[in-house]
Structure formats: structure tokens, C-alpha cells
Amino acid sequence: MRNIVLFCAAGMSTSLLVNKMKEAAAKENYECQINAYALASAREKGPDADIILLGPQVRFSKAKVEKECPGKIVECIDMQAYGTMNGTKVIAQVKKALGD
Template identity: 65%
Template sequence: MKKIVLLCAAGMSTSMLVTRMKKAADEIAYECDINAYSIAEAKEVGADADIILLGPQVRFNLAKVKEQCPNCPVEAIDMTAYGMMDGAKVIKRVKEVLGE
């Protein structure tokens, strides 16, 4: 089971996207654990994550999070997918990055 961590300013604005991602993952039987957290928690919650995704509002922290979590891929969520709350598109990108 893959651990997917989403980071945003306070851990709240990505909660709807997490719900949509979980639904999309269920539809394709992709086993994963998806949760949203505040960017301030990056180092702690990213320590055992398989991938970390940043919300558009915190994408400027990309280099910092990559430095804090060097053993995990870190990406900013596509702004269009985020704006449309397209959980399927985000899950598809997660699978691409993880080589699945």
C-alpha cells in the first residue's frame, strides 16, 4: 500500500482533493493511504511517504520539502487538476511518478 501525502498551507484546502483521490483510487483498485497535512509537518509526515504532493499555494516550498525528504519524490500538484479537484488525474500522475 502506497502512502501519499498532500501538503498545503494548513492541511485543510486539500481535504476535498484527498476525498476525490480516494474515490478515484478505489475505482481502479489502487491500494493507497492518502492524507493532507500542513506544510509545517512536511519532515515528520514525509519521512515514510512514498510520494509527497504540494498544493499550488505552497509550491514555492518545493525545494525545501525535497531537502527535508530526500528519499521521497516531491511534486507540486498540477494547478488545473487541483482547481478542478480531479482526483483521477492526480492519482494517474502519482502512478506515473512511482513507475506503476
């Protein structure tokens, strides 16, 4: 089971996307756990993740998150997928990044 962690400014705006991603993952029988948190908790929540996704509003923090979570895959969520809450597209991004 994959552990997918999303970070945004406060952990709130990604909650709808998390639900859409869970729906998409269930349809694809992709076993994963998906949670969203505020960027401030990256050091605490990031180390347990298989992949860390950053919302468009915090994409400028990618280098900082990579430094705080060494060895973790850190990606920025596609802006269009985020804006349209396209969980299927984001799950596809995760699977590609992880080689699943």
C-alpha cells in the same frame, strides 16, 4: 500499499481533493493511503511517504521539502487538476511518478 502525502498551507484545502483521490483510487483498485497535512509538518509526516504532493499555494517550497525529506519523490499537484478537484488526474500523476 502506497502512502501518498499532500501538503498545503494549513492542510485544509486539500481535504476535498484527498476524498476525490480516494474515490478515484478505489475505482482503479489502486491500493493507497492518502492524507493531507499542513506544510509545517513536512519533516514529521514526509519520511513515511512514497510520494509527497504539494498544493499549488505551497509549490514554492518544493526545494525545502526535498531537503527535509531526502530521497522522497516530491511533486507539485497540477494546478488545473487541483482547481477542479480532479482526483483521477492526480492519481494518474502519482502512478506515473511512482512507475505504478
